[in-house]
Amino acid sequence: MTGRPRATIDGLPAYRPGKDAAQAEREHGIADAIKLASNETPWPPVPAVAAAIAEAATGINRYADHRASELRAALAGHLRVDPAAVTVGPGSAGLLQQLCLTYVDAGDEVVYPWRSFEVYPVYTQLVGGVSVTVPLVDGAFDLDAVVAVVTQKTKLVFLASPNNPTGTVLTSDDLNGFMDRIDSTTIVAIDEAYREFNDDAVGDPVRDVLPNHDNAVVLRTFSKAHGLAGLRVGYLIGDPRVVAAVDKTMVPFAVNAIAQAAARAAIDADEEIRDRVRFLRNERERVVAALRAAGHTFPDPHANFVWLPIGDHTDEVALALEQRGVVVRPFSGEGIRVTIGTERENDRFLATLAAVI
Ligand SMILES: Cc1ncc(COP(=O)(O)O)c(C=O)c1O
Structure with missing residues (x-):
């Protein structure tokens, strides 16, 4: 062996x-x-993003800014939140893993509707956590059933909206109603990798949910609508105490300089x-x-x-x-x-x- x-x-x-x-x-x-x-x-990528990538490539003999301060500031401005409420990671998949590393000890429970994004069971098991899954109903989440299995042992809940692979969505009202029934010692990760493809009527949890619930976090990405899947850059918005804890688990320089530059250019190319x-x-x-x-x-x-x-x-x-x-x-x-x-x-x-x- x-x-x-x-x-x-x-x-x-x-x-x-x-x-x-x-x-x-x-x-x-x-x-x-x-x-x-x-x-x-x-x-x-759109031309301005391709140009930013080419320019950033000339400087990669240097390490990137580990904290990605300019990108965080640009995201905070775009989202109208405190810069301390935003962090970035190597894709939102990287941040999902960091959430498990931050909150889940061996034996702790992680709750999510299933079927959903494939990394949830993998990351839960990676840290020795126990997955507790709730079946979908006609491809959609049954939030009452999710609430019913959340206990003091639940450190983390994953809710993908839109869900991968079924494409169903949770509105801000759904999410606020859910959060009202979840103890603040459980982190609820609202995984919005596909949010740009939503209708406006679905709402915006950063605006509608996070101000009411400091145990909710929202994950988003530049991989899908922004077309930067190959560069690996995602972001998390949440209470600054959650952001600070999650940041401790980040691999040094995890979001490379080219990815940071491309993401900033993508924000400008809205x-x-x-x-x-x-x-x-x-x-x-x-x-x-x-x-x-x-x-x-x-x-x-x-x-x-x-x-x-x-x-x-x-x-x-x-x-x-x-x-x-x-x-x-x-x-x-x-x-x-x-x-x-x-x-x-x-x-x-x-x-x-x-x-x-
Ligand atoms: C629901 C969901 N969340 C997160 C991700 C991760 O995206 P990325 O790591 O590229 O940001 C995906 C990718 O397929 C996804 O489907």
Whole structure:
């Protein structure tokens, strides 16, 4: 035996990323595959962000600003919150892990509806925590059932809104009603990786929930709407005491200088990014209408993907799509999650799905 991994690592499932197009091409001996498997934006960064990346690359002989002070200040200004209420991390996935490191000791409980984002069970187990899951109802969260399992042992609750992979959403009223029933010794992480794709009517938990509940935190990312998935930069907004505790678990210089510069430029490019989001939302509505016209049933999507709960047919349909060059994300026995891409990509998905089914 080489070394002795902790017992919890032996049983730990590895995170499974979506398959990329090149891999699918190699596996199936095809060309021209498209990837609709990881909820990325289909375009390269907007020009101002690409320029900021190129400029920052010239200075990477130096360490980055560990605290990312300028990026935090820019985010705080954008969000109209105290700079001490914001921290950044290597993707919101990095910050989710930091929350577990900060709050969860061996044997502590972490509560989340399931199915949801795959890292929740992985990170919980990593720190020796115990996952307590609550089944979805028609793809949506049953918050009464979540409240019912939160106890003094619960250190952390994860609520993804929109949820990955079902795309359902919690409004600010839902969240405030939930928080009113949760003890302040439990941290509730509202994971908003896809918030830019929401309707305004859903509300903004940074404005509507955090001022009333200092045990709530909101996580957001530059990976999805802002198109910086490959650079790894996410952020957390919460009470400054929570932010200070979470910061202690950050790997030194975890958000590199290029990522910091790109994120700052992306904040300034807000209008262009909103245009892209508008386009993807319109495409989402078009895809939804086509799928429903073809007889598919699924919850209303609020993110940049659509969830098709096709149950036992999942693996078979996902494989057939992939063999025809459309790579989606299967959740065996449950359904497929399909990212909204360019108009051409979405047309190809719709046509291929119709042919396969
Ligand atoms: C619900 C949810 N939260 C967080 C993330 C992590 O995103 P990132 O680490 O790229 O910020 C994802 C990515 O797929 C997600 O689906």
